[in-house]
Structures are given as structure tokens and as C-alpha cells.
Amino acid sequence: xxxxxxxxxxxxxxxxxxxxxxxxxxxxxxxxxxxxxxxxxxxxxxxxxxxxxxxxxxxxxxxxxxxxxx
Numbered sequence: 001x002x003x004x005x006x007x008x009x010x011x012x013x014x015x016x017x018x019x020x021x022x023x024x025x026x027x028x029x030x031x032x033x034x035x036x037x038x039x040x041x042x043x044x045x046x047x048x049x050x051x052x053x054x055x056x057x058x059x060x061x062x063x064x065x066x067x068x069x070x
Contacts, residue, residue: 010018040047
């Protein structure tokens, strides 16, 4: 069923456009990351650690709130 809907919705031109868009987007993102990598090392030291701690605290608060509501 989904295959029939997908065949009607996505023409060959749209599929080709989507492929080119994805490839161009990924290439531009890699180029942009390489340009910013130098600045990120200087300005955002240990930021991955802070993000990981923030995610862990958020998950812990969600579990705590779930226990308190029960």
C-alpha cells in the first residue's frame, strides 16, 4: 500500500533533486564544520562534557518526576 502511494508522490525528478540536495547539504556541512573546528576548540572547551551532564540531569529529573507523580 505504501509503495503505491510513494510511487504516485515521488516522481523521478523529485527523487533526483532529493539526492542532489542531500549530497550538497552534507558536503556543505562538512566544509562548514572544518572551518569552525579551529574556533570551537578555542571557545568551547569541555562543552561535550557539559552537554552530557545536562542530558543526564534532565533524564534523572524526568524519572524523579515520574516517581513522584505515581
